[in-house]
Amino acid sequence: MEDPQADSSISFLPHLEAKIRQTHNLARLLTKYAEQLLEEYVQQQGDPFGMPGFSPPRLSLAGLSGPSPSHAGLPLSERLRLDAAALGALPALLDAVRRHQAELNPRSPRLQRSLEEAARQARALGAAVETVLAALGSAARGPGPEHSATTALSTANSAASIFSAKVLGLQVCGLYGEWVNRTEGDLSQLVHGGVA
Amino acid sequence: MPAGRPGPAAQSARRPPRPLSSLWSPLLLCVLGVPRGGSGTHTAVISPQDPTLLIGSSLQATCSIHGDTPGATAEGLYWTLNGRRLPSELSHLLNTSTLALALANLNGSRQQSGDNLVCHARDGSILAGSCLYVGLPPEKPFNISCWSRNMKDLTCRWTPGAHGDTFLHTNYSLKYKLRWYGQDNTCEDYHTVGPHSCHIPKDLALFTPYEIWVEATNRLGSARSDVLTLDVLDVVTRPAPPPVTTDPPPDVHVSRVGGLEDQLSVRWVSPPALKDFLFQAKYQIRYRVEDSVDWKVVDDVSNQTSCRLAGLKPGTVYFVQVRCNPFGIYGSKKAGIWSEWSHPTAASTPRSDLVWEAAVPPACAPCRLHSDTTAPLSLERPGPGGGVCEPRGGEPSSGPVRRELKQFLGWLKKHAYCSNLSFRLYDQWRAWMQKSHKTRNQDEGILPSGRRGTARGPAG
Numbered sequence: 255m256e257d258p259q260a261d262s263s264i265s266f267l268p269h270l271e272a273k274i275r276q277t278h279n280l281a282r283l284l285t286k287y288a289e290q291l292l293e294e295y296v297q298q299q300g301d302p303f304g305m306p307g308f309s310p311p312r313l314s315l316a317g318l319s320g321p322s323p324s325h326a327g328l329p330l331s332e333r334l335r336l337d338a339a340a341l342g343a344l345p346a347l348l349d350a351v352r353r354h355q356a357e358l359n360p361r362s363p364r365l366q367r368s369l370e371e372a373a374r375q376a377r378a379l380g381a382a383v384e385t386v387l388a389a390l391g392s393a394a395r396g397p398g399p400e401h402s403a404t405t406a407l408s409t410a411n412s413a414a415s416i417f418s419a420k421v422l423g424l425q426v427c428g429l430y431g432e433w434v435n436r437t438e439g440d441l442s443q444l445v446h447g448g449v450a
Numbered sequence: 451m452p453a454g455r456p457g458p459a460a461q462s463a464r465r466p467p468r469p470l471s472s473l474w475s476p477l478l479l480c481v482l483g484v485p486r487g488g489s490g491t492h493t494a495v496i497s498p499q500d501p502t503l504l505i506g507s508s509l510q511a512t513c514s515i516h517g518d519t520p521g522a523t524a525e526g527l528y529w530t531l532n533g534r535r536l537p538s539e540l541s542h543l544l545n546t547s548t549l550a551l552a553l554a555n556l557n558g559s560r561q562q563s564g565d566n567l568v569c570h571a572r573d574g575s576i577l578a579g580s581c582l583y584v585g586l587p588p589e590k591p592f593n594i595s596c597w598s599r600n601m602k603d604l605t606c607r608w609t610p611g612a613h614g615d616t617f618l619h620t621n622y623s624l625k626y627k628l629r630w631y632g633q634d635n636t637c638e639d640y641h642t643v644g645p646h647s648c649h650i651p652k653d654l655a656l657f658t659p660y661e662i663w664v665e666a667t668n669r670l671g672s673a674r675s676d677v678l679t680l681d682v683l684d685v686v687t688r689p690a691p692p693p694v695t696t697d698p699p700p701d702v703h704v705s706r707v708g709g710l711e712d713q714l715s716v717r718w719v720s721p722p723a724l725k726d727f728l729f730q731a732k733y734q735i736r737y738r739v740e741d742s743v744d745w746k747v748v749d750d751v752s753n754q755t756s757c758r759l760a761g762l763k764p765g766t767v768y769f770v771q772v773r774c775n776p777f778g779i780y781g782s783k784k785a786g787i788w789s790e791w792s793h794p795t796a797a798s799t800p801r802s803d804l805v806w807e808a809a810v811p812p813a814c815a816p817c818r819l820h821s822d823t824t825a826p827l828s829l830e831r832p833g834p835g836g837g838v839c840e841p842r843g844g845e846p847s848s849g850p851v852r853r854e855l856k857q858f859l860g861w862l863k864k865h866a867y868c869s870n871l872s873f874r875l876y877d878q879w880r881a882w883m884q885k886s887h888k889t890r891n892q893d894e895g896i897l898p899s900g901r902r903g904t905a906r907g908p909a910g
Binding site: 299301307308310311358360417420421 | 499500530533534561563564574581
């Protein structure tokens with residue numbers, strides 16, 4: 255007699271694999287968009303933003319930082335959880351940067367649209383990664399993305415000077431690219447290594 | 451995003467302290483606190499923070515270093531502006547922890563987000579930054595022009611101040627209000643037909659003037675344009691469908707004028723719709739002889755509702771039509787569209803023999819001339835409700851009146867058994883004269899005989 259649960263597991267796998275591939279493709283696409291966003295951003299802030307070697311001190315946003323050097327050594331499920339958490343925190347920060355830029359660069363509606371789209375894309379990719387994690391039986395741990403976002407956002411909103419707001423925006427756009435790129439790398443391992 | 455406000459360490463007394471200054475220092479520590487390379491941990495603050503300055507003005511700035519590491523000093527610090535290192539002769543050490551900068555004759559800002567003035571450590575790392583806004587206050591916008599596509603909306607465009615670029619983001623706001631009452635309204639839909647334009651889509655009143663102006667504002671001040679006053683109706687670019695017109699005048703009546711065989715009186719009623727629209731109207735009359743297709747048109751009837759047609763052929767049936775054209779009040783010069791012609795109304799001019807038969811036989815008391823019989827007589831004597839309308843291209847009037855009157859008086863002297871001379875008697879005499887002329891013409895074969903006593907020549 256056939257085991258119905260085994261049957262459902264077998265029939266579920268192709269869907270999961272398809273979902274993983276789809277999410278990986280999305281991450282790869284967003285990596286390109288993140289590069290374009292960064293270029294557009296630095297162009298609107300004026301020199302020295304965008305100049306070779308320009309490296310302002312890194313802002314420590316409580317609740318969100320870039321992928322740590324040890325990220326690659328973590329188990330895949332843990333990496334994907336960190337990816338999902340970061341992608342969940344980024345939309346609020348990108349929205350804060352968009353509001354700053356609406357005042358700093360009101361004649362640059364294209365930059366504001368790009369920031370708005372980046373927030374939407376980060377939200378979509380984070381949700382897709384969480385779906386994959388749930389399908390794999392891995393639940394998210396630690397503070398939810400909402401908590402991280404709130405903490406980081408309070409820091410972003412307290413940017414006291416225009417120069418620091420410009421630096422903040424540069425850092426957020428950079429973090430967005432870093433985490434999308436990291437997510438793409440982690441998902442590619444899942445794509446090539448298989449679900450099992 | 452607060453702009454142009456100094457931090458808590460600012461030496462300038464030009465701006466008040468910021469309400470969120472308690473959060474500023476920790477954030478700055480976060481921003482600037484991570485060491486690069488082998489340098490010690492130290493931060494700095496630039497004063498003034500994000501100043502706004504006029505083109506050509508000077509700036510005195512300081513970079514004050516706060517060191518966690520003992521011995522942190524301002525020596526070796528340097529400035530960059532928009533990524534370019536500033537000459538060392540422009541800066542000097544105020545004290546061991548402060549580097550001063552003096553900039554003169556500033557140019558307009560390179561980008562709308564402000565010029566980036568940065569204080570660097572000896573190794574090039576960024577210690578602090580401040581954004582400079584250098585520009586001009588806005589000039590008065592001018593040359594406002596507006597138009598409406600459908601009497602419901604209004605689009606306006608304007609020219610920014612005479613010198614163009616202020617080097618600062620300048621916000622333009624189109625305002626409007628009803629002239630004698632109402633509150634100020636702000637247009638919301640900008641850049642519809644160019645960078646300096648705005649579209650008001652609805653809720654506009656007609657027949658009452660609006661005041662419209664533009665306010666320009668930037669960090670250095672504001673300016674307001676002159677006020678443009680207009681009525682939306684006067685700036686419509688094309689007529690709104692349906693065109694402004696009415697039904698033709700109702701109740702057109704054509705009747706004889708006593709016994710006068712060359713005149714007909716036309717009366718009509720103003721179309722009811724004109725009462726509601728508060729329009730005035732002008733009218734036009736056309737008439738033709740019964741068996742003709744050629745109309746004669748009487749213009750310039752103005753806003754009267756009656757007219758007397760003169761110079762007509764006696765004993766002739768005429769068809770008459772009237773139409774009207776509404777035009778606005780309150781100074782609007784726009785005419786409407788002519789209405790359709792009213793249904794033809796027919797009437798006939800009297801025949802002279804009937805007139806003569808109806809005349810009071812001149813067998814009365816001895817005739818004497820009244821003083822008013824010497825008064826000039828005119829075919830254009832006013833009747834009730836309006837003047838007499840002479841047709842264009844119609845038959846000429848009956849000759850100089852005084853010559854006729856002289857003839858009349860001569861006749862009276864010869865037949866001076868009349869009394870109580872009156873204009874009616876004069877009209878009767880005229881009718882008799884016309885009959886005499888017609889009979890003579892018939893005898894001479896000029897006019898074909900037709901109805902007895904009726905001239906049936908070419909149409910009137």
